[in-house]
Amino acid sequence: MLIVMQKDATQEQIDRVNEEIKNLGLTPVPIPGSQRIAIGIIGNTGAIDPALFFELDGVKEAIPVSKPYKLVSREVKPENTVIPFGDIKVGGSELTVIAGPCAVESLEQCLTIARAVKKAGAHFFRGGAFKPRTSPYSFQGLGEKGLEILIRVREETGLLIVTEAIDHDVLSLVEEAADIVQIGARNMQNFSLLKRAGKSPKPILLKRGMSATIEELLMAAEYIMAEGNHQIILCERGVRTFADHSRNTLDLSAIPAVKSLSHLPIIVDPSHAAGKRDQVIPLSRGAIAVGAHGLIVEVHHDPLHALSDGPQSLYPEQFEELMRSIRMLAGLPLAAHK
C-alpha cells in the first residue's frame, strides 16, 4: 500500500497516518518527493483496506501495491514516464539514440565521432571520462579533463552528454557536466551511490547488473526514486550466462517484462551485450522491435586503436546503417512506441 499525501499536507496529518499504520502492526516508510510526500506501508502479509486511510485528513490516495517496489511500479503510476530534454523526450513516442566511444580519449577523437553520429541522427553523445575497468592497470579514463572534452563536444555539436559516475565524488563532477548521469552495471547494487543519485537534479541512466533479476533492477531504481529523483532511464545490457558466442546474453524479454511492471523508460545497450561488432546491428533492430525506447551504442572512427572496447565499436558508416535500419522499424506501429 502507498499512501499519497496531498501537496499541502501538514506534519500533523502525516504523523496521524503514520500512527494509524503502526496501530495496524505495520511499518510506515516515508518516501519524500519533490512535490508531495508519500508513505509506503511495509510488513503486511495480506491486503490492507484502502478505506482505512481515505477518511484521514491530508490523504490524497491509497494505492494497493502488490510488488516490493512502489514508486517505480506501474500500479502506482499507470502512465509512462517521459523525460524531456528540450525537443527530445526519452520514453516518448520517438526513439532515443545515444552513441559515442567507450572512453573519451581526446577532443579530436570525440569531435570526430560526435559529428559522425550527430549527422546520422543520434541525440546524445556518450563517452566515459571515469572508467570502471576490471584491471587496475588498464586505462582508467581521462577524469576531469575528459569531462571538459565532453562539454566542448556539446558546445560544438549540440549533442547532449551521457557519462558515467563511479562514486560520490565523481557523481558530483558528472552531474555538473553531463545531461544524463550513468550508473554502470557493476554499481547497480552500490546502494550508497544510488541514494546519492537520488539527490541529483540530473536524470539517471541505470544499467542492469550482470546477474540482476528484473526485480532487483527495479528495486535499484526504487532506491533512486525514494530519494526524490524520479527521472530514471533503465538499460538492458546483457546478462552473464554460459553462452560464449557473445560477451553477455542480451535478454530482450526484459523489455516487455519491465514495461508491464514499471512506467520508467527502458533502452538497450547492444554493444556491451555483444562484445562483437557484427552482432550490434541485428541486436539493435531486435531491441527496437521488442519495444525498447532507444539504444546506447558504441561508435569509434578507429576502433583498432581504441583505448577500450574497440572490437564492439561500430564504424561511423555502420552506425549510419543502424540508424537507417531502426528508423524503418520505428515507422511501424509497434507496441514499442505506444
Added chain:
Amino acid sequence: MLIVMQKDATQEQIDRVNEEIKNLGLTPVPIPGSQRIAIGIIGNTGAIDPALFFELDGVKEAIPVSKPYKLVSREVKPENTVIPFGDIKVGGSELTVIAGPCAVESLEQCLTIARAVKKAGAHFFRGGAFKPRTSPYSFQGLGEKGLEILIRVREETGLLIVTEAIDHDVLSLVEEAADIVQIGARNMQNFSLLKRAGKSPKPILLKRGMSATIEELLMAAEYIMAEGNHQIILCERGVRTFADHSRNTLDLSAIPAVKSLSHLPIIVDPSHAAGKRDQVIPLSRGAIAVGAHGLIVEVHHDPLHALSDGPQSLYPEQFEELMRSIRMLAGLPLAAHK
C-alpha cells in the same frame, strides 16, 4: 580440411586420399553423402596445404575448415541452405511460420486451431503426439492416434505438419506422418537419435538444448548431416539462466551468430522461451528483426483447458496480431531475409 571427391570417384581414389592423410599423421573421416563422398581430416593442429590433395585423382575440392564442424559450416558451403516444401521455402526470402497447440488433444481441437492459424497465414501446423514431459504422471500425448489426427489436419487444411520424435521407434512413425520431424531441446545431444534422424528422408527441426552453446548446436546438426540428411532447420528456444521473469532466456544473438557460422536456416520459438503469453508477440517481432528465418509459435483456442503449456499459448486473435506485426517487419529490407 574437407576433401570433396568427384561424383564418380572410385574406391581406389578414395583409398589413395585416405592413405595420403594417414601419411601426414592425421585421421581421415569419411562423410558419406547422397551424391558424393567427402573426407574430413581431423587431428591436425595447424593448417594443411590444400595443394597436397589437388593433384590426386578423383579429388574435386580441398576446403580448409577452421571449426570442429564441417558440413554445417559456411566455410564449406557459403550459400544459404533453402529447404523447399512446394511453394514454401524454409530459409528463403520469405518467413516461415509454424503454429499450433503444444499437444494434440483431439481432432476437433486441432482442426479448430489449424483453421485459425491457416487463416492468419501460418504455413505449418505443429502439435505434439509424443510429448517429453518432466513428470511421468503428466499427459504423455495421444501417440499414434495423435499422428492420425495430424494427418487429418493436413488433409483438411493443407497445412504441412511438424511433430516431435522422442526415440527411434517414434521417429519411424513420425517420418511417415509428418513433413518435418522435430528433435526437441532435451534430445539435442541424444546422439543416437541424431544419427537416426540423419538417415530420415524428412527434414529435421533441431532445437537448441537448454544449456547448449552454439558450437554444440552446430555439432548436433553435424551428426545429422554426417549421416546424409542435409535438410536441417535450427531453432533457438531460450536457454536456462538465473533470470526469472521468463521461463527461459531467449538468446536472440544466437541468430546472427549461427547465420555467420552456418548455411542452415534458423527459426525462433518465442513460446517456450517466454513461458508467458504476453511476451510472445514482442519476442516474435524481435526474432524477425534480428534475422530469424521464421517462427514456431504455440496457439490454443482454449488455453485454460490445454493439457500442456496453456499459459504460453496465444489466443487465435493474438496470433493474427502477431502475423500482422511480423508481416510489416518482413516487408522491410532486413538482413534477415537476405
Added chain:
Amino acid sequence: MLIVMQKDATQEQIDRVNEEIKNLGLTPVPIPGSQRIAIGIIGNTGAIDPALFFELDGVKEAIPVSKPYKLVSREVKPENTVIPFGDIKVGGSELTVIAGPCAVESLEQCLTIARAVKKAGAHFFRGGAFKPRTSPYSFQGLGEKGLEILIRVREETGLLIVTEAIDHDVLSLVEEAADIVQIGARNMQNFSLLKRAGKSPKPILLKRGMSATIEELLMAAEYIMAEGNHQIILCERGVRTFADHSRNTLDLSAIPAVKSLSHLPIIVDPSHAAGKRDQVIPLSRGAIAVGAHGLIVEVHHDPLHALSDGPQSLYPEQFEELMRSIRMLAGLPLAAHK
C-alpha cells in the same frame, strides 16, 4: 497422495480405489512395482483426506505426498535405499568408489587401470564402450567389443562393472554385461530411455543433466521407478555456469538437498565437474565431507594418450592418494555415512 495396495490386492479392489479417486474429480496413476501395486493421485490442488481410502478393501497405506515426485520421495519411504552387490552396499554406511578410464580403449589398457584402482580400494570399474561425444568425428567407443573387454576385466579382477547406455539397443547389451547401467547427463531427460531403464533388472546410475534442477533429477528417477526398477543411484557431476576455472560448477549443495528429499543414494563425479586433474582430489574430499555416498572418478595410467578426457584423469598414484584421503574422512562420524 499415494495409495499403496496390499500385496495380495485383487484387480477388483484396485478398480474400486481408482473409481473412488475419479469420484473425487482426480486422476489415478497406477504405479506397478515388483511386489505390490501403488496408485498415485494427481490433479488435486489441496490436501486429500487419507481416511477416505483406509476403509477400502486391499488398501495398505495412504501416504500424503507434497512433491510432484512420489516413489523417490522420502515422504513415501523414510529409510535410505541401500543397493546390495554382495558385500558392497551402495547407499550404506561405507563409501562406494567407482574408478576407471573415460573410455574402454583396449584390454591391456583396462586391465592395467583396473588392477591399479582395485589395489587402491575401488569397488567398481568404469569405462565407456559406447561414448556420447559432442563431435561425430570423435572416438565413439569400441562398442560391443568394449563390453567384452569389461567382462574380462570383471573376470580377472573381481571388480564390478559400470558402463553407459546411450539408447534402447545399447541398454539391452549393457544390462547383459554390466552390474550397473549408467544413464549420462545428456540423456537425463531422454524419457524414452528412462522408461526402458525402468524395466531393466540392473541398478541404474543416473547422472544429473548439465542444467537440471534437483526436482528435474528426481522426476527423472521417478520415471525409472514408476516402471518398476527401484534400484537407482543418483550422481551430481557439475552444472553449466559462467564460471570458467572448472569445466562445470560442481554443486555440492545438491547432496544434502537430495538426501533430505529422497531416500535414494547419491554419489559425486568430480572428474567431469573439474575437467582438470588438479581439482579432482580436493573436490572428492569435499564430496565425501558434504555427505555423498561415494565417488565415480576417472583414472588413466597414460592420460596424455587417452582417447578421451585425458586432462581430467588421475594417475594411479593420485588415485591412491585420493583413496587414502577419503578413507580418513570416512572414518569420521559424518552425517554422510549415517
Added chain:
Amino acid sequence: MLIVMQKDATQEQIDRVNEEIKNLGLTPVPIPGSQRIAIGIIGNTGAIDPALFFELDGVKEAIPVSKPYKLVSREVKPENTVIPFGDIKVGGSELTVIAGPCAVESLEQCLTIARAVKKAGAHFFRGGAFKPRTSPYSFQGLGEKGLEILIRVREETGLLIVTEAIDHDVLSLVEEAADIVQIGARNMQNFSLLKRAGKSPKPILLKRGMSATIEELLMAAEYIMAEGNHQIILCERGVRTFADHSRNTLDLSAIPAVKSLSHLPIIVDPSHAAGKRDQVIPLSRGAIAVGAHGLIVEVHHDPLHALSDGPQSLYPEQFEELMRSIRMLAGLPLAAHK
C-alpha cells in the same frame, strides 16, 4: 613481467627502468608498496627477457608473470600470505572461524550470540552495522551505533570484529572500529571503494561477486594490493545460477583454483550460499575438506525474529555441532591446511 626494485632504489633508478620499458614499446605501471616499489610491465604480447633488467641499478628481481594480475599471483609470491592477529593467523595452519548475526540489532543480541560462538570456538565476531539491502525499505542497519555495539562486544568477549563497509565514508568509520573490513559481493567491482580499501591499514575481507569469475575476483584483490594494502582475505559465497534448491550455488572448486593461482588466504561463507539453515553444516564441512582456510557463518539465537537472513542463520547449538565437525576434519592431514 614485474620488476621489483631494491628497498633503497632511487628515483633516478626507477626512471631508468621505466625508460627501458618504454624503449621496448611497452608500458610501465608503477605499483607502490609500503616497503619497496615494483613496476609492472603491460602491453607485451610475448615473453620478455628478464636479463634485460638485471643489469640496471636498483633492480632486485624481474619476475615473469603470465596472468593479468601480478601482486596477487603465486608466480610473484610463491609462499602463502598469512595475516596475523596476535595468536590467530588467517591463512596459516589453523582454520579461522568468523561467526555472528547478519545484522547488529542490539547490544544484548550481539552479546548473547558472541558469547555463544566464542564458547564454541569462533575467533571473530561478524555483524553488519551498515547493510546493503535489495530494498530501500528494508532495515539498513544501526549505522554508527552498530559499530559502537561491536566495539563493546570485542571488549566483553575478546572476539575480534569483522564488519562491512559500503562506501568511502563508512569505510573510514569501519576501519577505526573493526579488525577486518569486509567488502561485500555487490561491491566486488566497486573499483573506487577497492582503491580506498587499498589505503586502509586494516586487513580486507573481499567477497566474490555473484557472477564474478575467479580472474575478476583476483583482479579486484589486485586493485587493493596495487594501492599498498597486502592484507587481503578472499571469500567464496556462492554464485548465481539457475539452480533453485539453494539461494546461490556454492562453487567449492574455486578454493583449489584460487589457491593454485594466488598466495592469498580464502575462506567460505556457506550461509549466504545456502540461504537455508540445513545446508550450512554439510557445506561447511565440504569447504574445509576442499582446503578453505576458514569459514564465515551466520549464527542467531532467535532467527525467527532476526531483522535479516533469519532462515539461513544457525542456532548456537548447531554452530557448536559445526565446530565439532570441522575440528575433526582439521585434525586430518588435508592439503587445505598445508
